[in-house]
Amino acid sequence: MSSPRHQGPRRRALGALVALGVVGALLLTFAAVMTLDQLVPVARDTGTVATEPPAPAAGQRDREPTRAGARTTPVVGKDPAHARMVRAREEKAEAARLARLAAERAEERRQQAAAARREALEQQREEREARQAAMNAPVDVRIGTFNVLGSQHTDADGPRDKFPPASVRTARAAGLVAKHGVDVLGTQELQDDQLRDLQSRTGMAAYPGFAWGEKETDNSILWDPGVYEMVSGSQFTITFVDRPRPQPIVKLRHLATGREIYVVNTHPSPGGGRYLTQRRNAQATLVSVVKDLRATGLPVMVTGDMNDRAEFYCRVVPAASMSAPNGGSYGAGCQPPPEPMPVDWVVGGGVASWSGYWRDTSPVENRTSDHFFVSATARLQ
Secondary structure, eight states: OOOHHHHHHHHHHHHHHHHHHHHHHHHHHHHHHHHHHHHSOEETTTTEEOSSOOOOOTTHHHHSOOOTTOOOOOOTTOOHHHHHHHHHHHHHHHHHHHHHHHHHHHHHHHHHHHHHHHHHHHHHHHHHHHHHHHHHSOOEEEEEEEEOOOGGGGSTTSTTTTSOOHHHHHHHHHHHHHHHTOSEEEEESOOHHHHHHHHHHHOOEEESTTTTOGGGOTTOEEEOTTTEEEEEEEEEEEEETTEEEEEEEEEEEETTTOOEEEEEEEOOOOSSTHHHHHHHHHHHHHHHHHHHHHTTTOOEEEEEEOSOSHHHHHHHTTTTTOBOTTOOBOBTBOBOOOSSOOSEEEEEESEEEEEEEEEEOHHHHTTSOSSOEEEEEEEEO
16 A cells, blocks of 8 residues: 555646546547538528538639648539539430421421422322313314405406405405404415405414515415414425415414314416316325324314315315315215315315305405305314
């Protein structure tokens, strides 16, 4: 057992150690509180926990180096990587929305274009059917022929000086055109002054008209431009009274239906002898021309002062597979039309039927011409 003298110093040392331990414990507790206060600051004025510490000044983190051993805690909602990720998601979603909108608009345009194409195809089909129906519909051609008696024949020194002058006779010819109601007219001996006057009075178009010059208007073909339009014009040549003369061919289109026809107008030589030979040659040429035109599949109408009656019918009409509105047949040998038969003819190929044949004798009776005005209606095949 220690002596009382030695126990005093030991008690004092033990007390100092206890005091040091208490002080250390207090210091550790204080340090822990301070660390917790840094991690979760307390809003002492409201009693609530602040979930977001004040943001450091711009660039402060770069200017103040982190203390050695110090711990950093990411702030929710303010992390740059998280913000970039959110923005990326939003941009992707917006891009997807715009892509869907563009696709919807493209599909709408595609459907509109498809509908427009269907509508255009349907319209084209209807137009084709309408054209085909019009092409198959019967078309009536009111056609005539008239040798007007050239103005030179009724001059003071002309062979027909007892006839009125051409100025009077052409006015009457225009009246005949209206009376017969022809849409197409083949003329013969139509001089340039008569052509101008007749066109002025009737409003009809003409081929060749003046296209071959003022000396070659004689055999012009006239038509109503409100009914037909010219597609093309051509010619063939025959010898007329020892002189080669062009004869017109015109292709016309019926405006209401689109049907096309050929019209041929001719005037071969009159008389016998060498003129008869010229006329026979002209007839053979006409047959060849009509056959070539018929080979196109189009109807062919022929008008003219043929200077022949039964012989014209039997030499030309059967050989060219045509028919005449005033009758006649050739199935069992040639049977010409009944008398009276004029030298002025309207015939055609590709004609289903004829009607309204009119051999108008009034021009001879009132001295408008020395020829009849002949007209008929051809219903095309």
